[in-house]
Amino acid sequence: MASVVHHQVEVHAPYGGVVPELASRDHARAVSQVVDAALERAGVGPRGLGGVAVTAGPGLLGSLLVGLCFAKAFAYRFGLPLVGVHHLSGHLASAEIADPALRAPYLGLVVSGGHTALYRIEDEAAPRLLGETRDDAVGEAFDKVAKLLGLPYPGGPALAALAEEGDETAIDFPRPMAGRPGYEFSYSGLKTAVALEVEARSPLRDGERADIAASFQAAATDVLVAKSQRALGDEGLDQLAVVGGVAANARLRERLVDAAAREGFRAVFPPLALCTDNAAMIASAGYAGLARGERAELSLGAFARAPLG
Ligand code: KG4
Ligand code: ZN
Numbered sequence: 001m002a003s004v005v006h007h008q009v010e011v012h013a014p015y016g017g018v019v020p021e022l023a024s025r026d027h028a029r030a031v032s033q034v035v036d037a038a039l040e041r042a043g044v045g046p047r048g049l050g051g052v053a054v055t056a057g058p059g060l061l062g063s064l065l066v067g068l069c070f071a072k073a074f075a076y077r078f079g080l081p082l083v084g085v086h087h088l089s090g091h092l093a094s095a096e097i098a099d100p101a102l103r104a105p106y107l108g109l110v111v112s113g114g115h116t117a118l119y120r121i122e123d124e125a126a127p128r129l130l131g132e133t134r135d136d137a138v139g140e141a142f143d144k145v146a147k148l149l150g151l152p153y154p155g156g157p158a159l160a161a162l163a164e165e166g167d168e169t170a171i172d173f174p175r176p177m178a179g180r181p182g183y184e185f186s187y188s189g190l191k192t193a194v195a196l197e198v199e200a201r202s203p204l205r206d207g208e209r210a211d212i213a214a215s216f217q218a219a220a221t222d223v224l225v226a227k228s229q230r231a232l233g234d235e236g237l238d239q240l241a242v243v244g245g246v247a248a249n250a251r252l253r254e255r256l257v258d259a260a261a262r263e264g265f266r267a268v269f270p271p272l273a274l275c276t277d278n279a280a281m282i283a284s285a286g287y288a289g290l291a292r293g294e295r296a297e298l299s300l301g302a303f304a305r306a307p308l309g
Helices: 009-015 020-042 061-078 087-098 138-148 155-163 188-201 206-235 250-263 279-291
Strands: 052-057 082-086 106-111 116-121 128-132 239-243 266-268
Touching: 009 020, 020 061, 052 061, 052 087, 052 279, 061 082, 082 087, 082 279, 087 106, 087 116, 087 239, 087 279, 106 206, 116 206, 128 206, 138 155, 138 188, 138 206, 155 206, 155 250, 188 206, 206 239, 206 250, 239 250, 250 266
Parallel strands: 052 082, 106 239, 239 266
Antiparallel strands: 106 116, 116 128
16 A cells, blocks of 8 residues: 655665665664655555564564564554565565565575575465575676676666676676576675686776676576576476576566566566565565464564575
């Protein structure tokens, strides 16, 4: 009914990345205003709600605790049921908001700053992990390469914008794990390859920076396209949901839309605002959890890491 997102770009930009302590302090300052704004936009009062969904993890503990404390107090005060949501279940739910016709079974590609994973979704309550990254996440690789190229935080979108001006065939970066069986990913080697290229050419001319950005982006996204296509075939699926911050990437979208037209599968991408972190996707996953009868106790804790599936 309403989606309100509070960004912290200005808080972290001077440091070139997220500073955990500053993140949780800023959450504490903003959380009640964000909730008020969402209720006002939706035109409902707290007692008109069916429940409260909150991210329990994985993520930065300080930030998660702010959300959990607020959600618990709010649910207790208004007598509402509370439900804890795994961050990746939230991302997966964003595809179902975007396309209500999306029905299990489907393949879920989760590509964010913290995760790179393929899931078979047969039952939304229990996605099955097919494979994930062994080291860096793809969004993390975008952010690190952006830093190498001297781009400001947040790096991923800035790198994608610079890549638009470059020639993606200029440098043949490795496509890690692309040819290997299974669904594991690896991005730390690609990042190192870019670092070596930058070092060898430095100081970089502007055209070279754009070519490196475009060539990196091509390598990073080609692997995602290849593995998704293979998983669709192996698993006998004909729908692919692409979620998480990197699902906002235009090249990834283009290549998957082309592959979908060629191979006859359906590719679902949430709108950009639902790709990067947002509370609408957590509400949506929580709604499904409440409908299944899930309820969290007020002792619900935060977790920094925990696989989904
Ligand atoms: O899902 P998300 O908002 O937060 C996490 O759960 O991590 O994803 C953030 C990640 C960052 O690494 C950011 O650089 C990346 O998504 N990202 C992009 C683009 N927009 C955001 N990466 C590539 N191209 C983009 N257009
Ligand atoms: Zn996320």
